[in-house]
Amino acid sequence: LLLTSLVSSGGSLEFRYHNTVEVERYLRDVNNTFDFTHLHSIGKSVEGRDLWVLILGKNPAEHRMGIPEFKYVGNMHGNEVVGRVLLLQLIDHLTRGYLSDPLVTRLLNSTRVHILVSMNPDGFESSSRDCMYSQGRFNKNGIDLNRNFPDAFSKKESGMREMEVRAIMDWLKTESFVLSANLHGGAVVASYPYDNSNGGSELQSGSSVAPDNDVLIQLAKTYSYTHSQMHKGDHCYDSKDFKEGITNGYYWYPLPGGMQDYNYVWGQCLEITLELSCCKYPPESDLPGLWDANRAALLAYMQQVHLGVKGQVLDAEGNPLQNALVEVEGRQNLCPFRTDRHGEYYRLLLPGNYTFRVTFPGHQVLMETLTVPYGPDSFSALVHNFQLQRSAAATPGPSRPTQSCTPPQVWRPLGGHSPSLGPSGVTILLVLLVLRDTMLL
Secondary structure (H helix, E strand, O other): OOOOOOEOOOOOEOOOOOOHHHHHHHHHHHHHHOOOEEEEEEEEOOOOOEEEEEEEOOOOOOOOOOOOEEEEEEOOOOOOOHHHHHHHHHHHHHHHHOOOOHHHHHHHHHOEEEEEOOOOHHHHHOOOOOOOOOOOOOOOOOOOHHHOOOOOOOOOOOOOEOHHHHHHHHHHHHOOEEEEEEEEOOEEEEEEOOOOOOOOOOEEOOEEOOOOHHHHHHHHHHHHHHOOOHHHOOOOOOOOOOHHHEEEHHHHOOOOOOHHHHHHHHOOOEEEEEEEEOOOOOOHHHHHHHHHHHHHHHHHHHHHHHOOEEEEEEOOOOOEOOOOEEEEOOOOOOOOOEOOOOOEEEEOOOOEEEEEEEEOOOEOOEEEEEEEOOOHHHOOOEEOOEEOOEOOOOOOOOOOOOHHHOOOOOEOOOOOOOOOOOHHHHHHHHHHHHHHHHHOO
């Protein structure tokens, strides 16, 4: 039994806004109570608050072969608070349901689930409870974290990486995430990559189309149609209509330096953005209804991590090969998908026939065609290992240039301070920040 002041007499988590100290206390209590959880901090905010991640799964403390890594990230914008509440409720639901609820049990036995309740705790603590115009969107340095990631489509870098952004980037290096969503507010829609474009071949009919566009649309529709209202597309009185409750990010509005494009391009993790409430900071009385509207969708989206194919790339002796390229014909990812340190690969694909091209230096190029079934129903993608043979001749390099696959490493100094501005610069900056805080999602 979880003993904490945040849990009601009925045993479930209270529907209210919990501050950062309360959230940390709750997560510690959960970690101490349930042996299928693991709690760790992936970094700190500018003001020194920990970015706590709770991992849930059969073996939460470490990766296990064939078990995909999934993550939810909430509260990236500090004043968009519904995602933060929903992720706490999701933790409560998963911990109470494991070994008693068949869906929850199968999910946690087949998936390692990472939940970052708040990416921007400093922004949350500075927020006021206003539906749309609350302060707190940005971090302590006045930076929009969803404009601060490296951008594959922009020649102009966004400047120094904020500490919270750096924590996410470092996190992606330690785990081979397969699927992700980040939770926002101010609209009700599922938005998918790309968020940006440089006017190249990806720009089609006003959308910035990714190589895995079919999968990304399926992921967005999975959430939209499992949600009680999102698929209707016209949930908010002051928002545009979204057909089927989904949108290409760029088609909605261009967004440079976004987290979902960074995950997809450089982390080989498919991520979508979930806008979950018309109000960014709704009254607490709305929270039970918002949980009811999203509960099934949050679970169904997690289950999509089992789409496609997974396995290892091995040499002739059966040893795993790290950094082997695993490419799907017809899908020219900006950064080709590579095997991780375990020689593992995961490719989210819809059911169908696909030809794979697998390459590794000193080995013959392997081409194989696979028939991919629908994996989520069985809670497992198709398992297939590729075995490469050594080549006497020199092996061709990657099928196309990969020089863009190392993101810029530009960090803000650890003190967290921006370069100094003169008085006029400060005034202009403050005006811009106020405008951006009130107008953007």
